[in-house]
Amino acid sequence: MKTAPATHPRPVTPADTATAIRTEGLRKVYRRGQDGLVALECLDLTVSQGEFFGLLGTNGAGKSTTIGMLTTLVTPTAGNAWVAGHEVSADPVGVKSRIGVVSQANTLDRALTVLDNLAFRGRYFGMSAPAARRRALELLEQLALADKASAKTHQLSGGQARRVMIGRALMHLPEVLFLDEPTAGVDPQAREDLWQIIGSLHEGGQTVVLTTHYLDEAEALCQRLAVIDHGRLRPRGQRIRTGDPVRAAARLSGGADGSQRRVS
Template structure:
């Protein structure tokens, strides 16, 4: 076990950002913290990264105490912060060289590792280019390459794909999947349900500083949602006048969102037939599989982007 937390708490004055959570992360797994902004994910990561002291509870990383052994722990971590902190005046390869020297690596070793990491990040052809004109996806891949310069035992990724376009996100997911296959332990925070499903072997759903549920993406969906979801959109007047009441009894449950109504059922097509059988005519109807977004909505009564 690389990380163990018991009753982990972080307070800022009277505000409780992390409220007594229990977490375990094992070697070689990809572990996720899923939740909206303000759920306590980043505060947790800062404690794990040994840059923010623990207020209460227990936290051990590699069997060490962050309060006492911070430098030793940080030497074995790779950190990808929420916002890139690259030196845009330096070249791509120079960013890796400078960062590697912080870990006491020789110039020759840093340059050797930089070549390998730029190839891994698909940036070899941009090695001598300045960072400033790179795309957001390239900068994110460079930040990940930089975080690996010390060959860390565990990689912390705080909202790794925020702000990236879909293609850049998929390229980044591929790089992270390859890292996991190489045995690197990943800890990821995200508010993207598809990212959590793609990357995480196991995750916790966080809300207001607490853990609402834990398991693999499939286990969480099976436990807290139905196989399919029927999304219905009605005219604004119908929606405001409570059309949802006429859906009662269709499926396992009905959730009313500001812009649509969700009907949870094992068979979405059968649920749609039941809706139209009651004389209801939605503007649009979509049958899809359940996701972690549905799990979060069921557990907290709100969506991940609230």
């Protein structure tokens, strides 16, 4: 596997003191049976403006549930969350207007061209047709997809489709970009390309929240990490542990030496 992208995560500076995301006691219980399934328990975290923040954990740890609540797609059972200055439960419209979301699933419209997928998103957020087209073309150029503008989305590779989804999420200049497992299921070269693109977005000042179960990806891109395990944040510095450390290392970092790696 190739090394991390050339764009290196920039350190948090005093200028990055404004808060982009804050949660207090965020909890989610899915009612299955008498007791229910606790997907997330008492989540307290803060993300600064301009920060690249990572949520690291194995599949089913609670990462996607967290993203779902922060993006208004999942209703919290308890607790509060604020994104870009708007309370998630009280002002979901305000939150949606200030965030971009790239989900795990391919949600592109297969009936539309690549260009139209982006332009329609711009129109949804109130851009004029000419402005939306200009913005879409600029993003496709930035994402090295200008030659795919007229292609239908089902003609794209997995990595190309992910780049289009990132472009669509950026159409309305969101304050916070959420990336939920953006490199899952793509080949190693496409994964490296996505690293380069995501890293360059942050270099431009974009606040990014990334979920991943790849430890090398989190370390390469993120300034700060939170580890979620069985719906709870792990204490800072706690080692990643599972019943089978060799399989855990292979799953989290692409290796198979069984070594434990410390995150903060």
